[in-house]
Amino acid sequence: MHAHALLALGLLHGALAAPANTRAPDVVSQNGYRSAPYHGPYSGTPTVLGAAKASKTLAPSIAPKPPNPTATYYNAAGVPTQPMPAPYVPAGGLGTNGTLPRYMVNSDWDFESIALGVYQEYIELDLFHDGLARFSDDDFKAAGIGPEVRSLIEFMANQEVGHATLLSNMLGEAAPKQCVYNYPYRTVREWLDFMQRLTRFGESGVWGFLSHLDSREVSQMLSQSIAIEARQQMVFRQLAGLAPMPVWFENGWPQSWQWTMLAPYISSCPAGQTRLAWQNFPTLHILNNPNINRVDANNTRPDGSEQAGNRITDPSSSNVTQGDACMTANGIGKNCQAALARNRTEPLSYPGKKVYFSWDNPGQHVGPNNSYVTSTTAGQPKFVGWSNQLNLTYSPLTVTGQNRGWTTQPGGMVFGDDGVINDTMAVMLTDLDLFVTPFNTTMLNPHIVALGLYQAG
Structure with a gap:
């Protein structure tokens, strides 16, 4: 071009x-x-509430369907099966037909x-x-x-x-x-x-x-x-x-x-700002979300006090006593100052770790001008969904009180020795252990009670 x-x-x-x-x-x-x-923070009164909506909504959720009937291509021989539209151009592809x-x-x-x-x-x-x-x-x-x-x-x-x-x-x-x-x-x-x-x-x-x-x-x-x-x-x-x-x-x-x-960190926007149609879920608070500033994150207090705030992706508090702080610790596997790569002797999290939760009710005002409202269409929470790599993995939720509960971090591998849960990842409470894959994860949205961010590794 x-x-x-x-x-x-x-x-x-x-x-x-x-x-x-x-x-x-x-x-x-x-x-x-x-x-x-x-x-x-925003201190005014919102003049508009809720996500952007169309004049008509066709259904409460997208119904699951079988594979697309056109998804039939299979090449057992490993050679082109259709005439080529031009030399060295295999048939197929989107946007490859010469249109501007x-x-x-x-x-x-x-x-x-x-x-x-x-x-x-x-x-x-x-x-x-x-x-x-x-x-x-x-x-x-x-x-x-x-x-x-x-x-x-x-x-x-x-x-x-x-x-x-x-x-x-x-x-x-x-x-x-x-x-x-x-x-x-x-x-x-x-x-x-x-x-x-x-x-x-x-x-x-x-x-x-x-x-x-x-x-x-x-x-x-x-x-x-x-x-x-x-x-x-x-x-x-x-x-x-x-x-x-x-x-x-x-x-x-x-x-x-x-x-x-994203929305909880936006205080206000200009008048006439374009609104979004996406849902705001209630916040899932991970009470012992591993504190990256500790030598041993397993010592993170299980009461939510080691996050620098109460919003969904607030960072770990850096206010850690010197004996527990990895910034001043000596030795490989303990020190956590900026570096090309760090390995931890004590991992931030691990399979079998007991993870504690509390969660907000829907109806909280969040986002620009406090004008968006958290919502859920799910029933009572029964599972914890862990979204990482190629997997959506579930573990059972044990409810211990009003909007409180715990689960055990699941194990398993994706391929080889690649653990199924690691990295900075999304975690959610659901009312159903719905099977979804990376291409259709949105199918889970109607079943999400609350959403959080877990610092798994």
Whole structure:
């Protein structure tokens, strides 16, 4: 495709990118590459409540169906079975018939998914800058973060300018704008931990909907940005002293999971802001979520007090006594300062670990201007779902009181010695142990009682 084609196709304003001999397109407005002047909670009264809705909803949920009747291709001989449309071009593929690409969303599914991505890019843009502005040189030095690493984080923040510009241009004038945010962290360690959690639900949320987009052109562009997001998440894990990539496969999540985790950190948005259609689930609080700042995370108190707040993806509290803190510990397997790779003698979690929960009732006001409302269509919780790698694994929930209970972390392997549960991962309470696979995980949404984020490794 000629370089000028991107400028001419499917754009309501701006451009995806500019060829070398033209002026670079304008980027999204974002406080001059700086953190927003205010961060904190919203104190006003919402004028609109709930997610964006269409005039008609066809059914309470999507009914399971057998495989697509066109999914019949099988090649036992290993050679092309159909005439080739051109030399060296096997038959099949989407968007391979010579049609001119159109880099715009092509359905409500596309629009709502990419709009969610814009919200995500904007909070990352602000968050990365905010910590750099908030903490002193001495704070960074104590956390093992030197000026070159801070320069890298600054560069990653500026990457989000490009990502927000790209996605906004594929939406047009209705693209969401940058908002005001309310962050939970108090130290550099907590900032790093929060960033690795936030980039996890940002990355996994895109993997979940990427292959479902109606516009293959949009999917191509988004793939090229989420490749960067994955690298950011790995870098923040390294800076937090975690293993950089402790899984063989990265997990994909439905949009409503991502929005549930993102919305509580948005305080307010500009008037007329585009609203999202995705669901906000009640929060699942993991009371002994492993504290990454301990030498032995198994000593995390089981009362929820070792998170730096009460929201769904708040970081581990860095307020750990010196004898228990891994930042000042000596020796391989104990120290957790920033490094290319870290192994822990005592793992953050393990099969058989007793995990304690409490969960919120639906009806909580969250998100921009407190204008979204948490909801669930599920019945009473009976199972804990663990979404990781290629699996959705269930364990039985033992209810011990009003909105309280526990389960045992399951074991098992994906392939070989690759444990089925690891990494920063989604955990949920469900009323049914529904069988789902990576391509249809959204089928589980009507059965989710509450959603949380578990720091498994």
